[in-house]
Amino acid sequence: MSLRLVEIRIPESKAKDIKTLIEEKAVMEVWQQRLPGQQLFRLLLYANQAESVIDELLAQFADDSQFQLILLPVEACIPRPPLPETAKQSLADDEDTAAKPRIFREEIYGRVTDDLQFSENQMLMIVLSTAIAAIGILRGNQAVIIGAMVLAPLLKPNMALAVATSLGDVRLAWRTLKEGLTGIFVTLTFSCLVGLLVPVSPNLPEIASRIYVSPADLLLAFASGIAGAVSLTIGERRAIVGVMVSVALLPPVVVLGLLVGAGHWSAAVGTLLLVSVNIICLNLAAVLTLLVQDVRPRQWWAGVRAKQMTNLALAFWLVLLAAIVSIIFAFRSKIGVA
Numbered sequence: 001m002s003l004r005l006v007e008i009r010i011p012e013s014k015a016k017d018i019k020t021l022i023e024e025k026a027v028m029e030v031w032q033q034r035l036p037g038q039q040l041f042r043l044l045l046y047a048n049q050a051e052s053v054i055d056e057l058l059a060q061f062a063d064d065s066q067f068q069l070i071l072l073p074v075e076a077c078i079p080r081p082p083l084p085e086t087a088k089q090s091l092a093d094d095e096d097t098a099a100k101p102r103i104f105r106e107e108i109y110g111r112v113t114d115d116l117q118f119s120e121n122q123m124l125m126i127v128l129s130t131a132i133a134a135i136g137i138l139r140g141n142q143a144v145i146i147g148a149m150v151l152a153p154l155l156k157p158n159m160a161l162a163v164a165t166s167l168g169d170v171r172l173a174w175r176t177l178k179e180g181l182t183g184i185f186v187t188l189t190f191s192c193l194v195g196l197l198v199p200v201s202p203n204l205p206e207i208a209s210r211i212y213v214s215p216a217d218l219l220l221a222f223a224s225g226i227a228g229a230v231s232l233t234i235g236e237r238r239a240i241v242g243v244m245v246s247v248a249l250l251p252p253v254v255v256l257g258l259l260v261g262a263g264h265w266s267a268a269v270g271t272l273l274l275v276s277v278n279i280i281c282l283n284l285a286a287v288l289t290l291l292v293q294d295v296r297p298r299q300w301w302a303g304v305r306a307k308q309m310t311n312l313a314l315a316f317w318l319v320l321l322a323a324i325v326s327i328i329f330a331f332r333s334k335i336g337v338a
Contacts, residue, residue: 002235003028003074004050004104006043008057011066015039021060025053028081038066044077047235050104055298071104102233102293105167111232112160113172118179125153126183130190133254137206138198145206145251152250157183158225159232162286165313166295168306184253191254195261202259202267210255211270213277213328221248221278225285233293248278273331276324284317 010018012034018041022030029044045053050071061067102108129151136144157180164173202208224247230236252275259268291310297303 002047003077004045004047005072005074006041006045006050006054006057007070007072008041008043009035009066009068010039010041010061011064012037012039014061014064015041017060018057021056022053025049025056026083027053028083044074044081047103048101050107054104054106058298071107102295103235105295105298107235108163108232108295109167111235112156112163112176116156116160116175116179118182122153122183123186125151126186127190129153129250130187130254130257131194133250134191134194134258137251137254137258138200138204140205142206149247149250154183154249155228158249158282159228159286161283162225162229162290163232163295165287165309166290166306167297168302168309170309173309184249187250187253188257188260191257192261195258197261200258200262200264202264206251207255207258207267210252210274211267213270213274217274218277218281221281222285224248225282226289228282229286229289229293233290233295248282249275252278270331273324273328277321277328280317280321280324284314284321287313287317 008018015032018039022041022043025045026049027043027045029042031042033040033042043053054069054071057069129148132151133145133148136142136146136148157176160176161173161180164170164176200207202211252271256268256271256275259265259271287310297306
């Protein structure tokens with residue numbers, strides 16, 4: 001697990017209280033510096049310890065106007081200090097921390113909200129990834145399709161919606177829905193234009209494989225949602241995780257646009273069902289993963305709202321999934337697909 005550095009400014013009169021709190025926690029190193037009328041503490045600790053320590057600090061000192069806390073990632077620490085015996089005992093006794101092998105909730109929140117605002121650069125990346133994906137699909141070149149999925153900025157909106165649900169943040173949820181739907185709309189519109197301009201056949205391998213929904217497609221989308229959520233909670237930033245999420249969204253949406261633009265309506269219905277199932281499974285898996293990872297607000301009253309929002313989201317996605325699966329079976333029976 002990576003390290004974090006917590007900087008705390010506190011009134012000098014409360015320095016003793018913070019020392020007592022630190023002694024009870026699994027902190028690797030503590031540095032103290034006197035400032036005019038204040039004390040500055042620097043704590044070095046494991047990333048998965050940050051939430052437990054910071055929550056207690058906020059509970060005791062957040063109402064103080066002179067209190068300030070800054071959380072910093074640690075790229076390297078040489079030599080790496082050993083964990084003191086008292087900290088080891090604290091870590092062994094802290095069941096709440098042991099159940100949270102993840103980074104601090106505010107870090108998770110910050111990662112999904114950074115650059116969430118839809119910009120010209122994001123639109124350009126979506127258009128470029130759509131164009132590249134369309135070329136790869138029409139040529140049957142999987143390497144080109146994978147390249148498009150690397151470019152597509154589709155990971156953050158989907159994970160941000162799951163985080164908003166887990167933390168009960170309605171405002172973030174609406175922002176995320178807006179950004180996610182805008183991205184899908186741009187992809188669909190551009191691929192429709194491509195479908196109008198170039199010949200598109202439903203028999204092309206990369207198109208034919210995305211006309212019908214199979215159990216493997218559900219499993220792929222579900223696994224993608226889990227991978228995206230886990231990578232978010234452990235602080236993983238590798239591009240391959242974004243590809244895993246994009247594989248469930250970008251190619252099917254591009255195929256849908258190509259088929260609609262070319263007027264292949266019957267085939268487009270099947271692809272629309274695939275897109276719907278992928279979005280549902282992706283978000284359902286992400287919400288469930290964050291629930292298992294115990295991502296929740298610090299305040300109890302916010303926790304009640306978050307629990308209600310999570311239960312509502314789970315019920316919504318499950319009902320929607322059941323409805324879509326029923327439609328899929330009816331569609332496959334109608335066209336005679338086993």
